[in-house]
Structure formats: C-alpha cells, structure tokens
Amino acid sequence: MPLPAAPDYATASLADVLPSVCASLGVPSALGEPAWSGRLGLPVARRAVVVLVDGLGADQLARRLGHAPWLRAQAATTRRVPAGFPSTTATSMGTFGTGSGPGEHGMLGYEVLVPGEDRVFNELSWEDGPDPERWQPGRTWFERAEAAGLEVVRTGPGFFDGSGLTRAALRGGRFAAAESLAGRVDAALRAVRTSPRALVYLYWGEVDKLGHVHGPESFEWTTELESVDRELARLAAGLPDDTSLTVTADHGMVACPHPTRVDVAEEPTLREGVHLLGGEPRATHVYCRPGAAADVAAAWAARLGERAWVLRREEAVAAGWFGPVAPVNLARIGDVVVAAADDLAVVDSARMRPQLLALVGMHGSLTGEELDVPVVHVPARVA
Structure with a gap:
C-alpha cells in the first residue's frame, strides 16, 4: 500500500496559527524580527482572540455547515491546514503553543516513552510525568506575546491551570477559569475589553468528547456544533473593533466500529x-x-x-x-x-x-479526516 503524504509542515499547518496571530499583533518573530507577517499573513490588529475547538476537524465541519450559520458565513475564507502527526490533542497542543512541528517540540503522542526510565506516560493527563518545562523547554508563543508587552489571558476549565500539558505547551500569561462555553466567552470578552493590547485564548473540548462517545457523525456531535456556533457568533459580535478572531482545532476524527x-x-x-x-x-x-x-x-x-x-x-x-x-x-x-x-x-x-x-x-493517524483542521479568521474591523 502506498505511503500517505506526510503533513505539509513547510507551507502552512497548525504550527503557524498562533505565530501568525502574534505577528498580526506586532510580536517579534522567533528570530527577533520586529516586522513579519507569519505564514498565514493575517491583517494587523491591536487585540486578538484565538479559539481552539477540540475535535472540530475540517471534513466534519464541512459536512455539518448547515447546522452552523456563523461558521458557514466564514466558509469562503476558511483555510484547511494539517494539524500534524500524530493527530491527537497532546501533540497538537504542543504544535499550536510552540509554533513548531511534533518532532521539534517532542510531544509525540497520547502515551510516549520516557527515555531511560523504561515506562510510558500519558501526555494528556501528565500523571507521573516528567517536569513539563524540561520535557518541552522551548518558548511558547504565549510567553513571547507576554514578553512583547501584550496582556495574555487563557480561559478553560479550572483543572487546566498549572497542569502538566498546560505548562509544557501553553504556558505564559494568566489563566481565567470558566466551566461553561458561555462562561469562557464572557471571560474572553472581559479580558479583551480591559486591555489596549491583548491576546486571549479560549479552549472548548465538548465536541471532541461527544465525538469520542457517540461518533463524529452523531446527533450529539451535531447538536454541540450548533451550540458552539451560537457562542462563536456572540463572541464575534461582542469584540472591540480593533480585535481579530481566529478559530481552529487540534484534529478531526473517524468512527471505528x-x-x-x-x-x-x-x-x-x-x-x-x-x-x-x-x-x-x-x-x-x-x-x-x-x-x-x-x-x-x-x-x-x-x-x-x-x-x-x-x-x-x-x-x-x-x-x-x-x-x-x-x-x-x-x-x-x-x-x-x-x-x-x-x-x-x-x-x-x-x-x-x-x-x-x-x-x-x-483520531491520531494520517487520513485527511483526522489531520485537517479549519482556520477561520475574522480580521479586526479597524487596525
């Protein structure tokens, strides 16, 4: 059987989303360049909100756009990029947060070997895992944005604050815990409205959970997509004029009988x-x-x-x-x-x-259903 094409890390991938948003906010590149555009070439903004919807694969979304009017309205400008291999949350969070590929950041799967210790550990739960900052020592783009003078706020469930995965892949800025999606949207809006220059990150995981339990073509998955779409519309409508909104995901999914x-x-x-x-x-x-x-x-x-x-x-x-x-x-x-x-x-x-x-x-493999994720970008209305 012919080998599948490897993810295209060199052109545009999930690794380019956060660096490109940071570039649009004036954050210097990893090489220190003060003026650069990132691979996605996003328009200039003063503030930005980035939403990552766990499990919202590009193919699954495309088949359900009829249930998501706000996302459907952005379809003409939505990009499709590969998340990277393995197409799984722990790896993709490393890719997203560091702006580098899996082989570079080293977060290489759901469970991976700890070299020299003769054991595997779970990179998602990080139970009995190694020191996160040593396991993934590279600077995250949240750290870079904070160093550039931006107010960096991350919102998600409370147990993410200080977790091993967060420390390894998403460290930087402050954490604003909220349990419901509506609560996280409210937290994002408060954060972005109270700082003249800000980068706000919002995570939502229920699409992935329902896809795992019921399948990515299920009624439950579709109903959750409808809820997410409503909150994204509310978020977009409430942002200040100089604020951009980017929505992406960490992987897609397939049903396995x-x-x-x-x-x-x-x-x-x-x-x-x-x-x-x-x-x-x-x-x-x-x-x-x-x-x-x-x-x-x-x-x-x-x-x-x-x-x-x-x-x-x-x-x-x-x-x-x-x-x-x-x-x-x-x-x-x-x-x-x-x-x-x-x-x-x-x-x-x-x-x-x-x-x-x-x-x-x-999910986890190299099929398009698992690898490809959407990148929705709504530019700031004024720079």
Whole structure:
C-alpha cells in the first residue's frame, strides 16, 4: 500500500496559527524580527482572540455547515491546514503553543516513552510525568506575546491551570477559569475589553468528547456544533473593533466500529518482541525489545495488511511524518510506528481502561479526516 503524504509542515499547518496571530499583533518573530507577517499573513490588529475547538476537524465541519450559520458565513475564507502527526490533542497542543512541528517540540503522542526510565506516560493527563518545562523547554508563543508587552489571558476549565500539558505547551500569561462555553466567552470578552493590547485564548473540548462517545457523525456531535456556533457568533459580535478572531482545532476524527478492531491482548504474534506500547489506537508507538524491531515491524505489517502503514522509526522520520526531529526526541518515537488506515483501531484490552475501549470516535493517524483542521479568521474591523 502506498505511503500517505506526510503533513505539509513547510507551507502552512497548525504550527503557524498562533505565530501568525502574534505577528498580526506586532510580536517579534522567533528570530527577533520586529516586522513579519507569519505564514498565514493575517491583517494587523491591536487585540486578538484565538479559539481552539477540540475535535472540530475540517471534513466534519464541512459536512455539518448547515447546522452552523456563523461558521458557514466564514466558509469562503476558511483555510484547511494539517494539524500534524500524530493527530491527537497532546501533540497538537504542543504544535499550536510552540509554533513548531511534533518532532521539534517532542510531544509525540497520547502515551510516549520516557527515555531511560523504561515506562510510558500519558501526555494528556501528565500523571507521573516528567517536569513539563524540561520535557518541552522551548518558548511558547504565549510567553513571547507576554514578553512583547501584550496582556495574555487563557480561559478553560479550572483543572487546566498549572497542569502538566498546560505548562509544557501553553504556558505564559494568566489563566481565567470558566466551566461553561458561555462562561469562557464572557471571560474572553472581559479580558479583551480591559486591555489596549491583548491576546486571549479560549479552549472548548465538548465536541471532541461527544465525538469520542457517540461518533463524529452523531446527533450529539451535531447538536454541540450548533451550540458552539451560537457562542462563536456572540463572541464575534461582542469584540472591540480593533480585535481579530481566529478559530481552529487540534484534529478531526473517524468512527471505528468495535467488531473490526484488532486487540493486541488477543494477538500473540503482535506481542512477540514488544516491550511497551504507546501512542493510541490510530497511531501506535511500538517499543521493542533489543534487536526485535525488524521482526516486530514484519509481524504487524503482515497482520494488519492494507489497514495500516507500519514503518520502522527511521522510516517514519525519513518519510516526514513528524516533520524535522530533534535528536533528543528520537528515542520518544516507537521503534515501530503504526498509522491506521480506513477505520482500524488497534487496542490493548489488557492495559486500556474500559472507558477507552468503549469509545466510538478516534483520531491520531494520517487520513485527511483526522489531520485537517479549519482556520477561520475574522480580521479586526479597524487596525
């Protein structure tokens, strides 16, 4: 089966959204250039609000625009960009917050190996994880914006404040906790109205949660999209004239039927030579016993056939799946990397919680349904 095209990190991707917004606000580039436009070339503004809707893939949105009148009104100028691989929240938050690709920031999956410690940890929950600032030491664009004199405010659920993922990928500025989407919109409006120069970030996760539980084509997913659209319209209407609004996402999603899944716990040939499993059902990092990587790759490729792309670490890196990879991050990648095609999910009932095994919607792989996210930008009415 031919390899899928790697995400285009060099032209425009999720990594370019926050840097481009910052450029429009006059924040110097990572190289210190005081006047630059970022890859997206956004118009100048004095204040900006950036909304990230978890799980709002470009394809899923396109099929449901009839339920989202505000987003439909922006469709002509909405861009489609790849989130990056793996197409999963922890990785994409690193990409979004740092403005660099997965291989550079090193947040490479839902669960990844801690080199030298013989264990994997969950980058989403960060339970028993390494020091976040050491795991991802690069400056975030929130830190850069704050250093440039902007008031930086991030709003989301209270437990995000100070969490490992937030510290690693989204540190900088102050946090304004709010539980409901309406409350977060209110917090964003208060923040942007009270500062002459501001960057405000708003996160919403219910679209992703409902897609996981019910599927991305479900009634529940669509109903949540309608609610999000109403609040985005209210947010846009309430912004000061010199304030831009950008809406994006971290990944899309596909439905993975339970009967067609492959369970590693029930497949002895998939366990031979395997030391640890990381990643997630649509993008699996296989950490092998010494000298076993070639045999493991062959066994997984033979079992999964055309339902997945199975590459050795060096092959996945050479194919550009992660973008440029910093040497310090190489060992975090599986000795074998498995990216699911069609609707495959590779699970491990011996170690996964029942709640995870019950999910319908999944993401992480290289299909357009999972990779592509929208970038909606409404310029400031006056510069």
